[in-house]
Amino acid sequence: xxLHWGICSAGKISHDFVCALSTLDPTLHSVxxxxxxxxxxxxxxAELHQIPKSYASYEELASDDSIDIVYIxxxxxxxxxxxxxxxxxxxxxxxxxPMALNVKQLTEIQSLAKEKNxxxxxxxxxxxxxxxxxxxxxxASREIGxxxxxxxxFCLPILTKDHVAMKELGGGVMYSLGMxxxxxxxMVFGDETPKSVSVSGHLTPEGVDSGANITLLYPNxxxxxxxxxxxxxxxxxxxxxxxxxxIKIYPFWCPTHMEVTHTKTGRxxxxxxxxxxxxxxxxxxxxxxxxxxxxx
Amino acid sequence: xxLHWGICSAGKISHDFVCALSTLDPTLHSVxxxxxxxxxxxxxxAELHQIPKSYASYEELASDDSIDIVYIxxxxxxxxxxxxxxxxxxxxxxxxxPMALNVKQLTEIQSLAKEKNxxxxxxxxxxxxxxxxxxxxxxASREIGxxxxxxxxFCLPILTKDHVAMKELGGGVMYSLGMxxxxxxxMVFGDETPKSVSVSGHLTPEGVDSGANITLLYPNxxxxxxxxxxxxxxxxxxxxxxxxxxIKIYPFWCPTHMEVTHTKTGRxxxxxxxxxxxxxxxxxxxxxxxxxxxxx
Numbered sequence: 001x002x003l004h005w006g007i008c009s010a011g012k013i014s015h016d017f018v019c020a021l022s023t024l025d026p027t028l029h030s031v032x033x034x035x036x037x038x039x040x041x042x043x044x045x046a047e048l049h050q051i052p053k054s055y056a057s058y059e060e061l062a063s064d065d066s067i068d069i070v071y072i073x074x075x076x077x078x079x080x081x082x083x084x085x086x087x088x089x090x091x092x093x094x095x096x097x098p099m100a101l102n103v104k105q106l107t108e109i110q111s112l113a114k115e116k117n118x119x120x121x122x123x124x125x126x127x128x129x130x131x132x133x134x135x136x137x138x139x140a141s142r143e144i145g146x147x148x149x150x151x152x153x154f155c156l157p158i159l160t161k162d163h164v165a166m167k168e169l170g171g172g173v174m175y176s177l178g179m180x181x182x183x184x185x186x187m188v189f190g191d192e193t194p195k196s197v198s199v200s201g202h203l204t205p206e207g208v209d210s211g212a213n214i215t216l217l218y219p220n221x222x223x224x225x226x227x228x229x230x231x232x233x234x235x236x237x238x239x240x241x242x243x244x245x246x247i248k249i250y251p252f253w254c255p256t257h258m259e260v261t262h263t264k265t266g267r268x269x270x271x272x273x274x275x276x277x278x279x280x281x282x283x284x285x286x287x288x289x290x291x292x293x294x295x296x
Numbered sequence: 297x298x299l300h301w302g303i304c305s306a307g308k309i310s311h312d313f314v315c316a317l318s319t320l321d322p323t324l325h326s327v328x329x330x331x332x333x334x335x336x337x338x339x340x341x342a343e344l345h346q347i348p349k350s351y352a353s354y355e356e357l358a359s360d361d362s363i364d365i366v367y368i369x370x371x372x373x374x375x376x377x378x379x380x381x382x383x384x385x386x387x388x389x390x391x392x393x394p395m396a397l398n399v400k401q402l403t404e405i406q407s408l409a410k411e412k413n414x415x416x417x418x419x420x421x422x423x424x425x426x427x428x429x430x431x432x433x434x435x436a437s438r439e440i441g442x443x444x445x446x447x448x449x450f451c452l453p454i455l456t457k458d459h460v461a462m463k464e465l466g467g468g469v470m471y472s473l474g475m476x477x478x479x480x481x482x483m484v485f486g487d488e489t490p491k492s493v494s495v496s497g498h499l500t501p502e503g504v505d506s507g508a509n510i511t512l513l514y515p516n517x518x519x520x521x522x523x524x525x526x527x528x529x530x531x532x533x534x535x536x537x538x539x540x541x542x543i544k545i546y547p548f549w550c551p552t553h554m555e556v557t558h559t560k561t562g563r564x565x566x567x568x569x570x571x572x573x574x575x576x577x578x579x580x581x582x583x584x585x586x587x588x589x590x591x592x
Contacts, residue, residue: 200494200511213511213521215496232537241528
């Protein structure tokens, strides 16, 4: 039986998430309804994506008994209240990152989900890409030795957008880009806990972070070095340095390419993981890769 | 008339420097003598590179009146005393990096050179590569906008070597690899002074640095992010992120490849700067590029 999705908010990321769902088996994933604050936007979104129902309020979506799980694609400042709304209506939720703006908010959401016995996940889509799974396997197999360094850079000129630049909209480049570099380090080092975390970066006059360089120091000389900035564009690759080789992936937050180099032989193996196209064109690069987090 | 070179020490880097000199016009650069502590090593080095004279002590080289300039390729701990020896014998010097182990030593060498009115330079070869000159031109022309980020990574498994691992031999990975990332940032940001410098890294039980992540914060949201490690190998590229494009070079400390990407058009221009071969095979990658610092 198909999982019945509800889509909360008709913005760009919701658009792309529905594009991604459309590439999956329709007997497994079916979008039943969309909700936005504007009836017009909601209706247009439903029309474009051929969604049966459109609502002009999130409360209506929460009250729709046909929905199993709600995808929350609204702006950051609404994640707390919307997560609570849907959980309180016994809906499972997949909430765009950042799920909350601080630990206190996050704990509140998690406690409620636990109390209600509902599925509740932050949509860190990178973690579900086949390449991430492959990296976990390579690291576990130690075929290129032991991990020493994880490095990720994510710089795009997004500080021009209000929802990134303005503190009152839950802005800050760490929430938009920096978190991707952090999740990469956490994936590479798995259960290991850093013995120190250092951050050095800039704040804008509006009081949001524009970019930073982060160091996570782990025991045994291991480290993660993470760079993000909302001001200009960089190559945005990530690498894992191991004692007997290295792994390089790009674009690292939604990777389709991986290179694994064996230091001793100099051999580099190339891996390609192409993504399907959707009928409706997505806004963001490799956005049909959002399908992987829905398949979980 | 040819510049008459003396070579101080018969190690790998001296070997490579002489290979590089051999690719230059012999009427402009001529190696007259080599000196090492062992007569046998000195003689073999002279034979291999067809150098007229070989000495079994640095003092003999210093006393050779036919020498205009001495290349000092000895281990780090000897740079101070050897620089002073040659300057005191009125020889110009080109000394391998690090020229000294601390600022006090460096000031001593520089003062002596100034007093004697002699040429005295640290052999930071990267700075003389044609690609570095090209980067300076691109930055000055602002053809891809204003510089925002400089990023360089230099990781090679060199902590296995005594002269890197042992403090009493002037070891430490900053001296061997980290300094290359720092000179890259200094080149990119030219006369600008960082408003803060942060370093987070590891020390080995022997008390030398094994690797670190360095942040230089400059005014107006600009930053340099520098990573080095002596434990494993990474791709070791450097990038300059500008408001309207980016520059990528590799291998960044001795580059033969450059890519310049214009953000607006998506166009990437490729530049290749091949290096000549020498008759005797060098030890290090792209080592004939050492010729550029001799040509200065």
